[in-house]
Amino acid sequence: MRRRLGLRAVALGYLLVVLLAPLALVFYRTSEHGLHPVWSALSDPDTVHAFEITLLATAVAVPLNTVFGVLCALAIVRRRFRGKGLLNAFIDLPLALSPVVVGLALYLLYGRTGWFGGWLTGHGVQVLFAWPSIALATVFVSVPFVAREVIPTLRELGNEQEQAAATLGATRWQRFWRITLPSIRWAVIYGVVLTTARCLGEYGAVAVVSGRIQGQTETATLRVEDYIQNFQTPGAYAVAVVLAAIAVLVLVLMTLTRPREETL
Amino acid sequence: MSIEIRNVSKRFGSFTALDDVSLEIPEGSLTAVLGPSGSGKSTLLRIVAGLERSDSGEVLLSGEVATGIAPQRRDVGFVFQHYAAFKHLTVRDNVAFALTIRKRPKQEIRERVEELLELVQLQGFADRYPSRLSGGQRQRMALARALAAKPRVLLLDEPFGALDARVRAELRDWLRRLHEEVHVTTVFVTHDQEEAMEVADRVAVLDHGRLEQVGVPAELYDMPASEFVLRFVGDAVRLGSRLVRPHEIVLRRWPDDGAVEVEIERIAVLGADARVDLVDGSGERLAARLRRDELEDLDLARGEIVWASAEPYLARDTEAGQALG
Numbered sequence: 225m226r227r228r229l230g231l232r233a234v235a236l237g238y239l240l241v242v243l244l245a246p247l248a249l250v251f252y253r254t255s256e257h258g259l260h261p262v263w264s265a266l267s268d269p270d271t272v273h274a275f276e277i278t279l280l281a282t283a284v285a286v287p288l289n290t291v292f293g294v295l296c297a298l299a300i301v302r303r304r305f306r307g308k309g310l311l312n313a314f315i316d317l318p319l320a321l322s323p324v325v326v327g328l329a330l331y332l333l334y335g336r337t338g339w340f341g342g343w344l345t346g347h348g349v350q351v352l353f354a355w356p357s358i359a360l361a362t363v364f365v366s367v368p369f370v371a372r373e374v375i376p377t378l379r380e381l382g383n384e385q386e387q388a389a390a391t392l393g394a395t396r397w398q399r400f401w402r403i404t405l406p407s408i409r410w411a412v413i414y415g416v417v418l419t420t421a422r423c424l425g426e427y428g429a430v431a432v433v434s435g436r437i438q439g440q441t442e443t444a445t446l447r448v449e450d451y452i453q454n455f456q457t458p459g460a461y462a463v464a465v466v467l468a469a470i471a472v473l474v475l476v477l478m479t480l481t482r483p484r485e486e487t488l
Numbered sequence: 489m490s491i492e493i494r495n496v497s498k499r500f501g502s503f504t505a506l507d508d509v510s511l512e513i514p515e516g517s518l519t520a521v522l523g524p525s526g527s528g529k530s531t532l533l534r535i536v537a538g539l540e541r542s543d544s545g546e547v548l549l550s551g552e553v554a555t556g557i558a559p560q561r562r563d564v565g566f567v568f569q570h571y572a573a574f575k576h577l578t579v580r581d582n583v584a585f586a587l588t589i590r591k592r593p594k595q596e597i598r599e600r601v602e603e604l605l606e607l608v609q610l611q612g613f614a615d616r617y618p619s620r621l622s623g624g625q626r627q628r629m630a631l632a633r634a635l636a637a638k639p640r641v642l643l644l645d646e647p648f649g650a651l652d653a654r655v656r657a658e659l660r661d662w663l664r665r666l667h668e669e670v671h672v673t674t675v676f677v678t679h680d681q682e683e684a685m686e687v688a689d690r691v692a693v694l695d696h697g698r699l700e701q702v703g704v705p706a707e708l709y710d711m712p713a714s715e716f717v718l719r720f721v722g723d724a725v726r727l728g729s730r731l732v733r734p735h736e737i738v739l740r741r742w743p744d745d746g747a748v749e750v751e752i753e754r755i756a757v758l759g760a761d762a763r764v765d766l767v768d769g770s771g772e773r774l775a776a777r778l779r780r781d782e783l784e785d786l787d788l789a790r791g792e793i794v795w796a797s798a799e800p801y802l803a804r805d806t807e808a809g810q811a812l813g
Contacts (some may be wrong), residue, residue: 252612311751387539388630390559391566392586393637406576
């Protein structure tokens with residue numbers, strides 16, 4: 225009992241120092257000078273636009289990576305094919321790679337002299353220093369989360385239920401929608417939450433490819449940095465708090481909707 | 489629907505699961521496929537269901553070649569050893585599954601599900617989730633689910649293998665009665681010879697992917713086609729150069745033509761029967777099974793020398809039978 229208490233104290237203490245204290249400080253500092261500077265920072269058109277860009281990139285990346293993640297997980301768990309190990313390793317690449325490197329790679333691909341950049345510019349499509357590059361960067365860094373959540377759940381599930389559904393007359397499509405997806409839904413939802421959080425928080429890759437033009441290609445995280453650079457700390461706090469609040473809200477929603485009994 | 493298996497072979501890497509198996513299963517029969525683990529019996533059943541592809545040979549359902557037909561279009565009901573219950577659906581929705589995806593009218597589905605739940609005695613459990621059922625109940629639910637769309641064949645893969653002995657005996661009886669009621673062509677796979685003999689009309693014995701024998705239960709016991717069948721179906725002991733059933737051994741106090749001289753090691757009375765442990769001149773041990781009255785007539789005692797011979801219940805005049813006895 226004593227040892228368990230000790231362990232709990234260590235775990236909680238660590239989280240307090242590393243996670244909660246800095247976060248609480250941000251919330252505290254935001255309200256330190258009253259709500260007026262917070263409101264004026266948040267209602268600034270450039271800030272509003274920055275949030276719009278962040279949400280747009282998230283709205284592109286989350287559905288894309290959810291579909292891709294589930295498909296990848298199905299392929300890795302259920303199919304045998306050449307290069308499966310490679311695919312499995314590649315999914316983790318965005319976790320291992322610094323986002324700045326990702327940004328640089330996109331810069332080289334879509335820049336004026338890059339492989340795709342020249343052709344696209346020739347056809348009047350601006351990728352770099354515009355929202356498409358921000359979306360691309362966000363998609364890249366948030367690839368692994370859904371697949372990583374779904375793979376172990378699928379492994380544990382096995383394929384007997386799907387085989388049973390097949391003998392009962394279900395087509396491949398019906399098996400997926402009626403058996404597989406309901407069985408992995410919590411893993412998918414958790415993956416979506418993590419993906420969303422990662423998209424909202426993306427900074428490094430976006431910093432390289434966006435050009436950071438205020439009111440045009442600035443995301444919420446870049447906006448925070450911008451405020452700090454200009455010694456407008458209340459603005460930085462305000463934007464940071466909104467980002468943190470969204471993340472907390474998503475986590476709370478997920479915890480509330482998740483069934484208390486872990487039956488699956 | 490009749491099932492015809494023609495020269496089916498299947499390998500998994502270097503392991504031969506099925507080696508040129510041919511078997512006919514007549515319409516309306518209840519057939520057991522019996523064999524030890526690794527004999528290929530489950531693979532054979534899965535090939536019939538379309539869950540596995542054979543490397544060569546073909547399966548005919550109602551006389552039509554089924555090769556290449558997806559499992560969902562074969563009109564078979566399949567019951568898995570570990571139930572394969574849909575965990576996110578209630579018992580009712582599990583049983584209704586085949587009808588729901590066929591988009592049958594709601595009223596019809598409701599009536600059919602009620603009927604099936606009554607058949608498997610799960611009326612009060614319709615709104616439960618499978619996690620709140622016992623193993624026996626889950627397997628009955630799986631059976632009802634497999635029967636829902638009125639399949640032409642019912643295939644059961646070690647259906648009672650994961651259940652405890654008492655529930656297993658209950659379900660055996662119940663499957664037998666169900667078959668009498670529903671009369672669908674049924675094939676079940678088991679490694680338990682007693683289960684096969686008790687439930688099935690016909691038994692097919694597999695060993696190492698080869699079909700050893702097909703017949704009614706008594707045939708397998710009395711006229712085993714191979715040493716494997718003799719040993720696997722019922723007990724067998726070696727007497728001299730022959731393999732015989734323990735109850736076929738006759739003990740006499742005088743030498744006889746072809747009788748083997750043995751010494752009595754131990755006598756154990758087991759109710760109506762007695763087991764007599766014997767050892768022959770070369771040190772080989774065997775056990776004979778005698779009725780109590782035979783034992784008393786002989787008035788045997790430990791350490792005595794007697795002569796053992798065997799008289800099979802039916803003369804084994806098949807080729808394999810001659811080799812054996």
